[in-house]
Amino acid sequence: MLFDGPPAELLRDHGAQLAGLGLLPADLQAGAAAARRARAAQREAGPLLEVKGLTFTYPGAVRPALADVSLSLQPGEWALLVGSNGSGKTTLSQLLMGLQPLPRGRLFWRGRDLFRTPVEQLAREIGYVFQQPEHQMVASSVWEECLFGVRAQLNLRAGQEIPRAERERAEALLLQAGLWDKREDSPYLLSGGEKRLLSVIAQFILPKSLYILDEPTAGTDYRGIQILLELCRQQAAAGAALLVITHDPQWMEEDADLCCQLEQGNMLVRRLGD
Numbered sequence: 640m641l642f643d644g645p646p647a648e649l650l651r652d653h654g655a656q657l658a659g660l661g662l663l664p665a666d667l668q669a670g671a672a673a674a675r676r677a678r679a680a681q682r683e684a685g686p687l688l689e690v691k692g693l694t695f696t697y698p699g700a701v702r703p704a705l706a707d708v709s710l711s712l713q714p715g716e717w718a719l720l721v722g723s724n725g726s727g728k729t730t731l732s733q734l735l736m737g738l739q740p741l742p743r744g745r746l747f748w749r750g751r752d753l754f755r756t757p758v759e760q761l762a763r764e765i766g767y768v769f770q771q772p773e774h775q776m777v778a779s780s781v782w783e784e785c786l787f788g789v790r791a792q793l794n795l796r797a798g799q800e801i802p803r804a805e806r807e808r809a810e811a812l813l814l815q816a817g818l819w820d821k822r823e824d825s826p827y828l829l830s831g832g833e834k835r836l837l838s839v840i841a842q843f844i845l846p847k848s849l850y851i852l853d854e855p856t857a858g859t860d861y862r863g864i865q866i867l868l869e870l871c872r873q874q875a876a877a878g879a880a881l882l883v884i885t886h887d888p889q890w891m892e893e894d895a896d897l898c899c900q901l902e903q904g905n906m907l908v909r910r911l912g913d
């Protein structure tokens with residue numbers, strides 16, 4: 640087997656393979672081991688997110704969109720949320736983000752009623768990527784789009800400099816996503832798959848505890864999916880939990896820990912690899 644090319648590209652394209660062969664530089668290997676230890680320690684601290692017997696009916700609807708749904712997600716756990724059209728996936732993810740009226744006492748974030756958790760804390764700790772990337776785009780260039788959330792979260796005014804750590808992370812993520820050469824273009828000029836990758840990496844710049852990704856592989860080609868998978872693996876290795884809504888679970892089944900199957904509002908949770 641022969642890999643040739645700049646280190647950043649080799650890491651991006653073959654990182655998982657190199658790690659599997661034990662060929663990553665020592666500092667990166669040590670980093671992965673430390674991340675695993677950190678994830679184990681975090682797990683002992685208890686679930687990050689708990690959904691307990693959640694039933695939700697839209698106003699005027701005759702049957703509930705979600706019926707007695709339960710789920711527990713630990714730090715670093717990767718869950719797939721699957722199910723046919725209209726089964727309740729988006730409803731559940733919107734409830735988790737407080738985008739629908741919240742039933743009290745059914746959702747817990749870090750052991751505390753999600754209803755009582757300040758919205759700013761949820762925004763800081765949970766990253767949500769919408770099904771339609773355009774819905775989240777606001778800036779005039781790919782670079783500014785990437786850093787828009789950082790500016791908001793760090794309370795930076797227009798023209799104020801982005802701290803070096805976040806700038807470097809944005810550069811690394813744009814390189815990894817293959818979008819560096821398009822950093823000055825309008826995000827609206829990107830292809831559908833590129834927009835999707837941009838909206839995902841924009842959430843990854845300031846690390847969060849949970850990422851909810853709604854259909855991240857839809858309309859994305861093989862290379863884009865491989866990039867996305869590697870990006871998700873890196874977040875999970877760093878201790879973040881992932882809840883990925885998908886109609887293409889086959890791409891993530893090897894990496895994911897849980898598969899949550901929704902049908903007509905009823906959910907069955909299966910641990911993968913058991």
Ligand SMILES: Nc1ncnc2c1ncn2[C@@H]1O[C@H](COP(=O)(O)OP(=O)(O)OP(=O)(O)O)[C@@H](O)[C@H]1O
Pocket residue numbers: 697698700704722723724725726727728729730731
């Ligand atoms: N705003 C709304 N008002 C009333 N009913 C709604 C609303 N949004 C969704 N529903 C209904 O709730 C049910 C679940 O919809 P939801 O969008 O959560 O499904 P989904 O699993 O995300 O579907 P898809 O795979 O098509 O995105 C469906 O029967 C849908 O018609």
